[in-house]
Amino acid sequence: MSHNHSLIRYISKQSKRMMTMTKYEVAIVGGGIAGLTAAIYAAKAGKRTIVLEQQKQLGGRAITNKKQGVYFNLGGHALYKGEAHETFRELGLRIEGSTPSVDAYGMWKNQLLTLPMNVSSFIQTPTLSRGGKLEFAKWFIKFGKMDTSIWNQISIRDWIESQLHDPMLRNVFYALLRTSTYVLAPELHVAGPALKQLQRSLKGVLYLDKGWGTLVEELHELAVQQGVELVTGCKVVAVEHQDQKVHSIICADGTKIEASNVILTTPPSISYKLVPHADQTALDTWKKQAIAVTIACLDVGLRRLPKPKHQFIYGLDQPILFTNQSRDGKPRAAILSDDGTQVISLFKYQGPQTDAEQDEEQLEQVLDVVQPGWRNELVTRQYLPKMTVVHDFPHIKRIEDPGPAIPEIEGLYVAGDWVSYGELLVDASVASAKRAVSHLLNSREDIKL
Ligand SMILES: Cc1cc2nc3c(=O)[nH]c(=O)nc-3n(C[C@H](O)[C@H](O)[C@H](O)COP(=O)(O)OP(=O)(O)OC[C@H]3O[C@@H](n4cnc5c(N)ncnc54)[C@H](O)[C@@H]3O)c2cc1C
Incomplete structure (x- = not known):
């Protein structure tokens, strides 16, 4: 991580100097999986590309935090063998991890x-x-x-x-x-x-060694190799357009970046806020129809499992999940700690009403049943009371599938886990990123660039 962080800092300084002078063919708002994927494909197609990320680090919801030798994703993550996996393979990512047994x-x-x-x-x-x-x-x-x-x-x-x-x-x-x-x-x-x-x-999912942060690192490296400029700590506050054509991005520090195409990988409500007169565009419908999916996540690192057979538990009469994502004696899944600490993820699937304390209590009670005595084995923990897993999903109230282009503004596109044509989770982020780039490359206006 440290190598990449210093690389980003270096690029950030260089880029802030350069980006006010350069006109980009593709500017991408958001440096999560969707933004990085879109950037790689745009740059591979020869487009001068920049990514603007508001946080100090890239990765969005796919980051991994290390705490006392334990790798915690922002809640347990599994990679399905769908569009994202296929694309990561196509890009040559290593994707190291294991498929856990389906016994449950x-x-x-x-x-x-x-x-x-x-x-x-x-x-x-x-x-x-x-x-x-x-x-x-x-x-x-x-x-x-x-x-x-x-x-x-x-x-x-x-x-x-x-x-x-x-x-x-x-x-x-x-x-x-x-x-x-x-x-x-x-x-x-x-x-x-x-x-x-x-x-x-x-068919089996993959739990990734050292967490999803490894995917972010690899995508980041690839983006750098392809000549993408990556700027962190840069909050975009507006995407300007004139005569139904996008022309620039404004950052919170006042920097203006000219771009003939912009891909927004921000949530539907933020995308709406960033675009002046969005009420007269499809962004209005996409924002109104979006239904976010949230969960409470409790992750614990345990020295050993009091009940080693209890690895994966589905809640049948309550909306919870328990999964050991890490490698135990027999390799069940991924390497998620430096010293063999077992890493357990619990979820409480949430409806519209949530209560942070009650959800945490419920998840601890599940642990009491599944791994009695777990408190004596505790190395470290992480509780995230309300994480947005996706900002929208294919639901029957949808008026239309969002993206890739915002039809009213030439050169403006959306991508992200809510820009789904039936794909779910990170598969939607990756598939929509590719759709946005391919639409942009095939649009007649873009060929004039
Ligand atoms: C608890 C949890 C469990 C999950 N489990 C799975 C799983 O098992 N399998 C799976 O496939 N998926 C899973 N997901 C979903 C997956 O993590 C996301 O779909 C994916 O990481 C989203 O990537 P993204 O690029 O679309 O969005 P994000 O990661 O949210 O990226 C958007 C980026 O835009 C940046 N941004 C926002 N506003 C601005 C602005 N104004 N200016 C600049 N930058 C801005 C944000 O900081 C962020 O980095 C899970 C998610 C969570 C939270």
């Missing part, structure tokens, strides 16, 4: 029950009745190859209630879908993308 328990009335995740647990599980098991087996066989797009017009609640009959099986599906999408609004969530994400999660 369900938590029901504060009891842990094995879930039917393989043949032996299928036979032994007390979670499902005989009828429930038969129904599960029927779905399991056809699920992997199912064309999920046929369910794009209904909510995941309607899908579950119409397709599954056993009440406990429904609870299991709600828990599986919530875990792979983070969404606690089954009545709003479009079934097709949610089921596709579940298909992906059943």
